[in-house]
Amino acid sequence: MSDGQDTGRPEFTLVQVADPPSSDEEMAPMFTAPVSDGKRHKNDIFRPGPGPMVEFRGVTKTYDGGARGLDGVSLRIGTGEFVFLVGPSGSGKSTFIRLIIRELRATTGEVVVGGRDLATLRRSKVPYLRRAIGCVFQDFRLLPDRTAAENVAYALQVTGHSQKEVRRRVPEILSLVGLDGKFDRLPRELSGGEQQRVSIARALVNHPRLLIADEPTGNLDPDTSLGIMDLLQRINRTGTTVLVATHDQHTVDRMQMRVIALDQGRVVRDEESAGYHDVTGEVLA
Numbered sequence: 350m351s352d353g354q355d356t357g358r359p360e361f362t363l364v365q366v367a368d369p370p371s372s373d374e375e376m377a378p379m380f381t382a383p384v385s386d387g388k389r390h391k392n393d394i395f396r397p398g399p400g401p402m403v404e405f406r407g408v409t410k411t412y413d414g415g416a417r418g419l420d421g422v423s424l425r426i427g428t429g430e431f432v433f434l435v436g437p438s439g440s441g442k443s444t445f446i447r448l449i450i451r452e453l454r455a456t457t458g459e460v461v462v463g464g465r466d467l468a469t470l471r472r473s474k475v476p477y478l479r480r481a482i483g484c485v486f487q488d489f490r491l492l493p494d495r496t497a498a499e500n501v502a503y504a505l506q507v508t509g510h511s512q513k514e515v516r517r518r519v520p521e522i523l524s525l526v527g528l529d530g531k532f533d534r535l536p537r538e539l540s541g542g543e544q545q546r547v548s549i550a551r552a553l554v555n556h557p558r559l560l561i562a563d564e565p566t567g568n569l570d571p572d573t574s575l576g577i578m579d580l581l582q583r584i585n586r587t588g589t590t591v592l593v594a595t596h597d598q599h600t601v602d603r604m605q606m607r608v609i610a611l612d613q614g615r616v617v618r619d620e621e622s623a624g625y626h627d628v629t630g631e632v633l634a
Contacts, residue, residue: 394470394477395463395558401425402559402590403449408458410444410614418444420614422458426592428558431585433601434594435625436611442594445611446561449592450482451475463558480508483552487564489544491536497523497547498532504551522550526580542573549580560584562593566600574600598625 403426410418419441426432434442447453448460451467460467463481470478491500498519505515523532526546536544545565552560562581566574578593578600585591595601601608602624610618 394465394474394481396465398464399428400464401461402428402430402463403592404459404461405445405448406459406461408448408455408460410448410453411456417614418453419448419455419611422611422614422616424609424616424619426590428590429585429588431582431591431604431606432593433604433606433608434592434611435596435601435608436617439613440611441614442611443563444614446563446592446594449559449561450479450484480555481558483555483557483560485545485548485552485560485562485565487567489536489541489548489568491544491547491551493536496533496535497528497539497543497550500536500547501551501554504554508555518554522554523547525553526550527576540573541569542576545569545573545577546580549577549584553584557589559590559592562591562595564595565593566595566597571599575603578604601625 405419405422405424408419408422412418422441422445434445436442444453448455448467449462451460451470454468462478465478467478492503495503501519501522502515505518510518520532523529526549528543528546528550531539531543534543536547539547545568549562549565560581565581566577569577574597581591581593582604605622605624607621608618608623608625609616
């Protein structure tokens with residue numbers, strides 16, 4: 350991958366890895382960690398125990414000028430759940446996500462993630478919270494001058510992993526998301542679906558307990574979107590909690606997971622095994 354010039358980037362000698370896992374059971378130990386094993390792990394921001402992964406208790410977020418991003422929201426997302434968050438633009442989806450990763454603080458009410466009340470979380474602990482949450486975005490947010498492998502490696506390097514661990518885990522996670530043979534490609538050399546798979550690999554490589562995907566298929570064609578959502582579903586089946594904010598009606602209808610619909614900052618629908626529409630056929634997102 351190097352032409353002999355010093356690029357300032359870590360040079361990878363990518364090792365041969367086993368074939369991608371063919372079952373969810375084989376897939377699980379590659380990236381997920383026990384959520385409720387009763388033990389506290391080093392730098393683990395989440396508290397051990399069987400409680401919900403996310404809980405909002407009467408949460409209101411009021412912005413400067415008086416606009417409300419959320420208005421009295423109370424709900425729970427259980428550990429290991431797969432949840433769609435839907436709603437029109439301005440409904441509160443972005444506020445909801447930003448509260449979970451503590452980019453914002455609630456004006457009133459409590460936001461609890463992994464058993465931790467985020468209002469009492471010290472500023473020095475916020476980076477550990479964000480490392481425990483993987484985020485996937487519509488626009489991929491890849492470093493344009495870094496290869497697929499280097500983009501994923503960066504997420505490990507900034508969290509202090511050794512080069513030995515980086516070299517082991519990067520090929521493993523890229524193979525997991527179906528990118529064998531694409532490790533050395535720059536983002537511009539990858540399709541949109543492949544770039545999103547790199548983004549998912551980067552989000553997974555630090556073994557998050559919670560994966561948040563914000564419009565992960567918004568820039569993708571229907572067939573590619575199907576593959577990305579199937580990958581997220583496989584990840585969820587291994588125990589990772591997955592929250593997907595989306596406007597993709599076809600995906601929500603096909604997967605029939607729990608749907609939380611927001612409108613004007615309020616929860617207007619919360620259904621198990623639901624589609625994009627409510628029972629009356631009205632589109633709420």
